[in-house]
Amino acid sequence: MIIPTEYQAGYAKAREIDPIVADHYMRHTMIGDPACDAVIDLLNTLPREKGYGWIERGIEDGPDAIPDAPELIRDFFADLEKPPAWFDHEATYAGGSAFFRNGEMFILAVTGAIMVEGFSTMMSKSFSITGRMVDGAVKRLQQNTRHIIEIMLPGGLDRQSDGWKLSLRTRLVHARVRNLLKHSDEWDTPAWGTPLSAAHISLAVCAFSALLLKRVGQLGVHLTTEERESFVHVWRYSGYLMGVQPDLDAATEADAMHLLAIGATCEPPPGMESIMLANAMINSSPLMVGLNEPAERQKWARWMHEVSRSLMGDEFADQLKYPPSRYRFISILTRIRWSNQIDQILRTMFPFIERKRHTHQFRRLLDISYYSDKGLRYTVPHHVHSEKDTQNEFR
Amino acid sequence: MATFTSDFVSRTDGTLLVKITGRLDGNSAPTFGRELAPHLHPVPAGVLLDVSKIEFISSAGLRELMTLARTLTKHKAKAVLIGVSPAVNEVLEISGMNSIFLHAANEDAAQRLVSGKGGFFAKLFAGGAKA
Numbered sequence: 001m002i003i004p005t006e007y008q009a010g011y012a013k014a015r016e017i018d019p020i021v022a023d024h025y026m027r028h029t030m031i032g033d034p035a036c037d038a039v040i041d042l043l044n045t046l047p048r049e050k051g052y053g054w055i056e057r058g059i060e061d062g063p064d065a066i067p068d069a070p071e072l073i074r075d076f077f078a079d080l081e082k083p084p085a086w087f088d089h090e091a092t093y094a095g096g097s098a099f100f101r102n103g104e105m106f107i108l109a110v111t112g113a114i115m116v117e118g119f120s121t122m123m124s125k126s127f128s129i130t131g132r133m134v135d136g137a138v139k140r141l142q143q144n145t146r147h148i149i150e151i152m153l154p155g156g157l158d159r160q161s162d163g164w165k166l167s168l169r170t171r172l173v174h175a176r177v178r179n180l181l182k183h184s185d186e187w188d189t190p191a192w193g194t195p196l197s198a199a200h201i202s203l204a205v206c207a208f209s210a211l212l213l214k215r216v217g218q219l220g221v222h223l224t225t226e227e228r229e230s231f232v233h234v235w236r237y238s239g240y241l242m243g244v245q246p247d248l249d250a251a252t253e254a255d256a257m258h259l260l261a262i263g264a265t266c267e268p269p270p271g272m273e274s275i276m277l278a279n280a281m282i283n284s285s286p287l288m289v290g291l292n293e294p295a296e297r298q299k300w301a302r303w304m305h306e307v308s309r310s311l312m313g314d315e316f317a318d319q320l321k322y323p324p325s326r327y328r329f330i331s332i333l334t335r336i337r338w339s340n341q342i343d344q345i346l347r348t349m350f351p352f353i354e355r356k357r358h359t360h361q362f363r364r365l366l367d368i369s370y371y372s373d374k375g376l377r378y379t380v381p382h383h384v385h386s387e388k389d390t391q392n393e394f395r
Numbered sequence: 396m397a398t399f400t401s402d403f404v405s406r407t408d409g410t411l412l413v414k415i416t417g418r419l420d421g422n423s424a425p426t427f428g429r430e431l432a433p434h435l436h437p438v439p440a441g442v443l444l445d446v447s448k449i450e451f452i453s454s455a456g457l458r459e460l461m462t463l464a465r466t467l468t469k470h471k472a473k474a475v476l477i478g479v480s481p482a483v484n485e486v487l488e489i490s491g492m493n494s495i496f497l498h499a500a501n502e503d504a505a506q507r508l509v510s511g512k513g514g515f516f517a518k519l520f521a522g523g524a525k526a
Contacts, residue, residue, distance in 0.1 A: 060422075097489050149454045150421075154485040162421045162453040358491030366458050372425075 002030055004193040006122065006268045014265040021262045024247045028202065029122070029193035029266075032182075033243035036175040039076050044179070055172065059165050080168065080241060081159065086251070087237050089158075095230030096152035102221045103361040105340070107145055107368065109215035110208070111285050112308040115141065118207045119281070120274040120320065121267045122192050123200040128273035129186050130177060137284035142370035148208070149365055151238045167241035174201065174243070202239070202248035203263045209235035210256035215311050220337035228253055270319050278320045282308055288368050306332045399423035401430055409440035410509055412502070416448035419456030428459045435463075438470040441509030443502060447478025452486050464495045473497060475505040 003011055003026055014022035043051040054069040062081055063074040083089075099106055119127065147166050150156045156163030174196045181187045181195035193199075209232045213223065223231070232253045240249070250256035270278075286300035302323070309317035309325055310333040325331075347354040399417035406412055411434055419427060442463065452460075467474050475497040479487065487493040499505035 093485070093489070100489050100491065146454065153454060154489055155451055155482060156453070158451070160418065160420075161451060162455065165421070355491070355494045359494050360491075362457070362490040362492060363461060366454065366461060369454065371455060371458060 001027055004029055004122075004189070005191045007193065007266055010266040010268060014262050017265065018258070018262055021259060022266060025199050025259070025263050025266050028199035028245060028248055029197045031198040031245065032178045032194045032196065033171065033175055033198060033201070033245075035076055035079070036171055036243055037178065039073055040172075040175045040179045042070060042072055059168055062159075083157075083237060084240060087240075088233065091230050091233050092157065092237075093154055093230065094224070094227045095232070095234050096154060096156070098223045098227040098231060099148070099152045100362055100365075101358060102216065103365040105216050105219045105221045106148070106212065107365065108307065109212055109219060109311065110144060110148070111141060111281065111288070112304055113215045113311040114207050114212050115144065115281050116278040116308060116320070117211065117312060117316075118204045119277045120270040120316075121200060121203060121263070123196065123204070124271070124273035124277050125187075125192055126177060126181055126195045127277060129181065129184070137280045138287045139370060141281065141284060141288045142368060145365060146369035146371070147238075149369055151234055157234065157237050157241075163238065164241060167238045171242045198243070198245045198248065199263065199266075201242060202244050202250070203260065205235055205239035205242065205244055206250050206256035206260045206263075209239075210250070210253045211260055213253065214257070218311055218333055220340035232256060270316075275319075275321050278308075279322075290367065302326075303332075307336070399427070401427055403430070403434050405434070405439070408506075408510070410443060410506070411435075411439040411441070412443045412445065414445040414448075418451045418453075419449055419459070420451060420453040421455040424453070424455035424459050427456070428462065431459070431463065435466055438466060438472055441472050442467060442474045443477060443499075443505040443509065444474060444496075445477040445502070446483055447480065449480065449483055452483055454490075457486070457490055457492055460492065460496075468495075473509050475499050475508050477502060477505045 001023070007026060007029060011022060011026050014025070039055075043055070054066045054073055057065045058069070058073065058077040063069075063077040066074060066077075147163070147170065150161070150166050151163035153161075153163065155161055157167075158164060178194065178196045182189070187195055213228055213231060216223075229252075232250075236249070236251065248259065250259050282304045283297075283301050285304050286297040289300070291297050291300050305317075305322050306325060306327060309322050310331055314325075343357075347357060399419065399422075400415070402414040404412040404414075413431065413434075415427065417423065444460075444463075464474055474495075476487075477499050478501070479498055484493070487496070497505075497508045499508055
């Protein structure tokens with residue numbers, strides 16, 4: 001097995017904890033997404049309009065809609081038409097319901113922790129080289145919010161639904177970026193492994209499922225066992241559509257947390273790219289919620305840094321060069337938890353507050369998620385550097 | 396898969412009847428929004444939205460419904476959903492959007508709700524007193 005040089009120290013430590021999972025993780029740092037990568041390789045040999053036309057129709061209507069496409073492309077879509085045997089449609093509702101009831105806290109945890117932690121791996125190199133996170137941090141946060149909303153809606157992961165299509169579009173975008181980076185002089189495979197590797201895709205899915213549950217728990221949102229299992233189940237299927245490889249498919253919350261722990265041990269400590277991306281995301285969050293005035297933005301970003309530090313811990317926050325905490329006596333998490341508890345008591349006492357709040361939560365989610373009046377599109381890059389990508393609509 | 400269609404009828408009582416069919420999703424919702432916009436100038440007395448033939452609503456569709464509700468609320472007009480299917484109701488319920496629309500089983504019942512005729516029992520028998 002080839003071990004990228006940057007991973008060697010972490011891998012040795014991870015093997016002491018769980019050699020089997022550590023081996024799986026490391027092997028997947030050298031793998032991308034074989035099925036989707038082959039499609040992108042083939043598309044690179046075809047006229048763009050024709051190739052991406054097949055992809056667009058394939059996403060919308062499946063392999064039967066593209067009888068003239070090469071077998072490789074048709075097979076790629078055919079394999080995804082039916083969900084895997086373990087997917088239980090009925091088991092998706094509870095997780096979605098919990099998410100929509102607590103939308104603001106989930107998005108706070110995504111912005112303040114999940115995105116930052118997810119990108120504090122070697123994955124940050126990919127986004128740093130392409131410039132896609134720093135240039136488009138707001139859009140990226142909004143796209144992630146939209147993705148979560150769509151997959152969490154009842155029926156959102158049905159074949160014709162937007163959650164299903166967005167999961168697959170994300171996979172194709174990742175494969176295209178991987179392809180561009182692999183052929184770029186700036187990518188150092190022997191040191192860093194494969195760009196947007198299978199290991200990182202799995203780690204990201206685990207972060208958005210199990211780790212997110214942990215983080216919203218820190219904010220005082222407590223879900224039932226059924227809701228937690230359902231939430232992880234929804235993400236597991238979305239991850240399957242995004243190309244998570246079988247050896248790194250975490251079926252339960254515990255499996256996902258274990259994989260995250262091993263993955264985090266294998267990964268090198270956060271470097272300059274992680275520091276840059278983490279702070280870009282935190283500083284972009286005021287724009288995501290519609291704050292444009294410099295003073296308001298600064299105040300919000302300071303608050304987000306506090307929340308982020310409290311969620312992830314001082315050691316990690318210091319590694320990411322966060323400003324020091326200003327809360328000496330009562331931490332910000334305690335304040336948020338108290339606020340959520342008071343809110344919970346009021347909602348239990350006065351059901352009309354719950355109804356109003358529920359609608360408000362969803363309205364906020366819609367306000368901070370990405371929409372295009374051109375329909376359901378995601379950017380498929382033409383150039384490795386985002387600033388040189390002029391024609392970046394999917395079609 | 397049914398193609399999305401929308402049909403707009405301005406009624407003599409100043410209300411607007413909107414019939415939509417198919418999937419109100421990321422692909423169709425922007426078109427629906429564009430087609431609906433001219434019918435909201437001036438804002439009608441109420442909007443009867445027949446969703447009985449809608450198979451699925453994604454967040455993009457909910458966004459259009461939310462925009463419609465906001466516009467109508469600003470002008471003290473009401474929106475009534477007609478013939479909400481169990482699948483669509485599940486989406487409205489989970490998103491909390493059920494509470495911003497009145498519900499009716501058919502056009503006549505929706506008309507009564509918009510015109511404000513009948514009290515609690517009229518709402519109850521119209522198909523659901525959600526508002």
